[in-house]
Amino acid sequence: MRAAVYHGPGKVEIADVPEPDPGPDQVKIAVGANGICGTDLHEYYAGPIFITTEPHALTGQQMPLILGHEFSGTITELGAGVTGWSIGDRVAIEPLYRCGHCGPCRAGNYNVCQSIGFHGLMSDGGMAEYTVVPTDMLHALPDSVSLDLGALVEPMSVAYHAATLGEVREGDTAMVFGAGPIGIGLWFALRGKGLDDILVVEPSATRRAAIEALGARTLDPTSVDVPALVADETDGRGADAVYDAAGVAPAVATALACVGSRKPMVSVAIYEKPLTTPLLDLVMKEARIQGSLCYTSADYDAVIALMADGVYDPTGWVSRIAMDAVIDDGFEALHAGTKMKVLVDPSL
Structure with a gap:
């Protein structure tokens, strides 16, 4: 499969890499759209900042990594022990890895986990045709919410959390x-x-x-x-x-x-x-x-509900590009200010 692989500042390669297989309590996602985040820009021009150069405590992964933490898609395969989800379900991904036992996690504030990790920064992410995520990252998308809007749930949840x-x-x-x-x-x-x-x-x-x-x-x-x-x-x-x-x-x-x-x-x-x-x-x-940092599951649910009610409108500020255009029409265009938000379509 094709994927945008980060090797360091100014070094993102569209490469052919093996498709991942889901492990226990994981699902495989066919990525519908993946947004380029401001964090991705920082990594491309001045990184690695958050991208790990040594194995991360929660994921065990390090660069080179597949980018992408703002994405949506469709479940194509279930790992062992997965219940409550089916092949064909459309989902947005809440891309946080948390330890579950530090002080913030015990208090319910896992968005400030002391070992926090992000899918696409501390593990292979969603700027690819397929990716694998644990089920606790999944949020179902109503039929009225497109995969493009679904890819915007992550940044919109950052904003919703701050607004709250x-x-x-x-x-x-x-x-x-x-x-x-x-x-x-x-x-x-x-x-x-x-x-x-x-x-x-x-x-x-x-x-x-x-x-x-x-x-x-x-x-x-x-x-x-x-x-x-x-x-x-x-x-x-x-x-x-x-x-x-x-x-x-x-x-x-x-x-x-x-x-x-x-x-x-x-x-x-x-x-x-x-x-x-x-x-x-x-x-x-x-x-x-x-x-204000990140979001919680409640923020995701609130944003998805507002999207279903038609509150969010991507007209005029969101662009869609093909995977091969990630550098010129993605990173470079965003850095130059000629585009505001870019979604990568891995199928193009």
Whole structure:
């Protein structure tokens, strides 16, 4: 079968590799679509970062590895002992390996497992014609949710988890900084939670146009005094929650200037450079910074249910490419900003 194999920075090979066989409590998946994640970009241009160069504690695998942790597909084979699933079932994959016995796992917070692993970063992943996963990663897709949408469940669950941590309610004012895929996912999630007053702050005209086409209200921070506008529109109260999906210092500073008293800034970005946090602003407002990592099964279920209700629309920001185009139309296009979200179709 064909697969995108990672050998190091700038070295991803479309190779012919053996098809995997499912072991006990595993299933074999014919991959329908696999999204290229921002993490994959970091690995391609500056890795290995998360990809393991020594055998991982939970998977035993190390690079070279098949990439891909945002994917959906159809079950084609059941391993020994598998019950509750059938050949032909359409599924989205929650690609987390967890130990089950560390403090966070025992508390039910397996998304911050101390030995956490990702299918496609710490094991061979879904940017291939077939992959094998344990059954605890499976989420059934309703007939109304396409495999393309199914491949978006993973990044949309990242955003949904962050949206939940902001503790917003109907009638609240929320702000999203960054209109990339996670920022778009935050907007969808907040809408799904009943919010109407959502401001998306994004300096890129291309990204603003993409999310505006979905119905979002945007602000260009290069031409608008964002904190002043928010203060005016909220009668000085500030936003009830702000979300940083940009990962750059100016966005963080502006977000903290907009957040209301005793309200959170939820950080769901990867920060490539150290930040200087204006702690006095937090002290004077009794505001807080809340980190957000990954998702749980509950987030997956919530996103899939919202997708079935038609909340998520991939129009205008999601592209599909063939496996052989992964480098030029995938990594390079995303890095250059000419595309926003790319799904790889292993059958093409």
